[in-house]
Structures are given as C-alpha cells and as structure tokens.
Amino acid sequence: MSHILVVDDEPQLLRALKINLHARHYSVLTAATGQAALDSAGQTTPDAVLLDLGLPDLDGIDIIRGLRAWSPVPIIVLSGRESSADKVRALDAGADDYLTKPFSMDELFARLRAVLRRPPVGQPVPRVTVGAYEIDVAATTVTGPAGLVRLTPTEWKILTLLVATPGRLVPGRQILREVWGPDQEERGNYLRVYFAGLRRKLEPNPARPRYLVTEPGIGYRYQP
Incomplete structure (x- = not known):
C-alpha cells in the first residue's frame, strides 16, 4: 500500500481527496500547513505528496525545496495558480507534475500512478x-x-x-x-x-x- 501525504488548507478538498485515496486503497496522511507537512514527511516518509501552493504559513515553492533537500519523493502540485510562470517555478523547484484546480479525480489518479511507477533515483532505467x-x-x-x-x-x-x-x-x-x-x-x-x-x-x-x-x-x- 502506497502512503500519500496530502497538503491543503481547504477542508472540503482535503476530505474529498482523503475519501478518494482510501477508496483506491492508498494510505493517507494529511496536513493543512506547510510546517505540518514538513514535520509529517520527516516522521513518516511518504511515497508521494499532493501539494497545494497557497498555504497559510509557507509558500508551496519553499515546501518543495525543503522536501527536495533530502528526499526524491514524487510531488504533484494541486493549485489554483494557472499561469505558466507559476507552473515553471514549481517544476524548477523540484515538483514532478502540476494540476490546476479544479481538476478531475480520474486525471489526478492517472498522474499519481505514473509518478509512483517511476524507477527509484539511481536505479538503471529498464527497457x-x-x-x-x-x-x-x-x-x-x-x-x-x-x-x-x-x-x-x-x-x-x-x-x-x-x-x-x-x-x-x-x-x-x-x-x-x-x-x-x-x-x-x-x-x-x-x-x-x-x-x-x-x-x-x-x-x-x-x-x-x-x-x-x-x-x-x-x-x-x-x-x-
């Protein structure tokens, strides 16, 4: 079972993601602030992170950089920021993917499956x-x-x-x-x-x- 850390300060979206992840047999950890997200990831390393950029205490870009300082965990950004500049900033900081809100659950889970399939860092790419x-x-x-x-x-x-x-x-x-x-x-x-x-x-x-x-x-x- 893959462990997914969901970071968002919108209670309704956080609840919807948690329900949908559980329905697809993922284990879920949640955080509503950037600091809580970093603390959670430090205690229990997730298999992937779903991250909102607009958090009350820390900018999501700083969270990406904080995670990337020690972990290759896949990060999918879920954000209402639609500009190409915001997307490029997140990807350059180390995010693996970017979905603009609102998004379909089917697309989110297709992208989540894709990042979870990728080989671990340092492992030779197979055919x-x-x-x-x-x-x-x-x-x-x-x-x-x-x-x-x-x-x-x-x-x-x-x-x-x-x-x-x-x-x-x-x-x-x-x-x-x-x-x-x-x-x-x-x-x-x-x-x-x-x-x-x-x-x-x-x-x-x-x-x-x-x-x-x-x-x-x-x-x-x-x-x-």
Missing part, C-alpha cells in the same frame, strides 16, 4: 516501450515493427531524459539546459523541431501524440 517501439537505453537502440529505428544523438539525449522518469513532466528549460547547455534555455524552437522528429519516428499518429506529450508553455512528458 521501455513507446507504442509499438522498444527502447533499450543501455544499448541505444530502438526496435519497431520494421526493425531498428535510427535516432540522432540529440534525439537520444531528449528521449533518455523523458523515459528516465515515466509520467513526470520535464520542464522545457531543463531539457534545453541538459541537452544544449545553460545558455540555450530560451531556445524553445529547438524542442519543437526535435520533438516533431521523434514523433514522426515513434508515434502512431504524430499529429496527436500519445506517448511523447507536450504541456504547452511548460514542458514535456513520456506517458507510458
């Missing part, structure tokens, strides 16, 4: 599949119905970043920084070009990607 294609990261090969598929070195770097954390939203600036260098973080056009190439090679319908998904203005994710 993964993108639709009909098998990616062997160690061997740097992609095999599909028609045999081997050739990827460019840059496509490999991007794909490796995504499949290392299944379901996790990776900020576009992080991809640019890690693939091209810190002085290229504003070159979003690079990503559009290379993702178009990856989708032509790996997606069954490149115009409607199922596995290499864009979150407009924020980043990309590998959706198993």
Whole structure:
C-alpha cells in the first residue's frame, strides 16, 4: 500500500481527496500547513505528496525545496495558480507534475500512478516501450515493427531524459539546459523541431501524440 501525504488548507478538498485515496486503497496522511507537512514527511516518509501552493504559513515553492533537500519523493502540485510562470517555478523547484484546480479525480489518479511507477533515483532505467517501439537505453537502440529505428544523438539525449522518469513532466528549460547547455534555455524552437522528429519516428499518429506529450508553455512528458 502506497502512503500519500496530502497538503491543503481547504477542508472540503482535503476530505474529498482523503475519501478518494482510501477508496483506491492508498494510505493517507494529511496536513493543512506547510510546517505540518514538513514535520509529517520527516516522521513518516511518504511515497508521494499532493501539494497545494497557497498555504497559510509557507509558500508551496519553499515546501518543495525543503522536501527536495533530502528526499526524491514524487510531488504533484494541486493549485489554483494557472499561469505558466507559476507552473515553471514549481517544476524548477523540484515538483514532478502540476494540476490546476479544479481538476478531475480520474486525471489526478492517472498522474499519481505514473509518478509512483517511476524507477527509484539511481536505479538503471529498464527497457521501455513507446507504442509499438522498444527502447533499450543501455544499448541505444530502438526496435519497431520494421526493425531498428535510427535516432540522432540529440534525439537520444531528449528521449533518455523523458523515459528516465515515466509520467513526470520535464520542464522545457531543463531539457534545453541538459541537452544544449545553460545558455540555450530560451531556445524553445529547438524542442519543437526535435520533438516533431521523434514523433514522426515513434508515434502512431504524430499529429496527436500519445506517448511523447507536450504541456504547452511548460514542458514535456513520456506517458507510458
């Protein structure tokens, strides 16, 4: 049973999340303040954290940084802040995903399952599949119905970043920084070009990607 820490100061939402988590056989811890959340996580390490940013005592960004100082626990932000700037700040601070309120429970639990499936930090990424294609990261090969598929070195770097954390939203600036260098973080056009190439090679319908998904203005994710 996975242990989920829910951090929100809205009693109705906190209760609804607790009921829905229990119904899906998760163990639940709750906190209504940032300090209570940090104390709870320090006493009993959760398997994932659902975190509101607008708390009465601490800003949610500071809580993310506090957790990231010692733990790789998956963090999904649940927030009424809708701007891309807020989402990027949370992701850059270390959040794994971001859902804007109001959200559907089905989408929340799909994203929760995705972050819980990701390999532990330091564990080698196993072979993964993108639709009909098998990616062997160690061997740097992609095999599909028609045999081997050739990827460019840059496509490999991007794909490796995504499949290392299944379901996790990776900020576009992080991809640019890690693939091209810190002085290229504003070159979003690079990503559009290379993702178009990856989708032509790996997606069954490149115009409607199922596995290499864009979150407009924020980043990309590998959706198993």
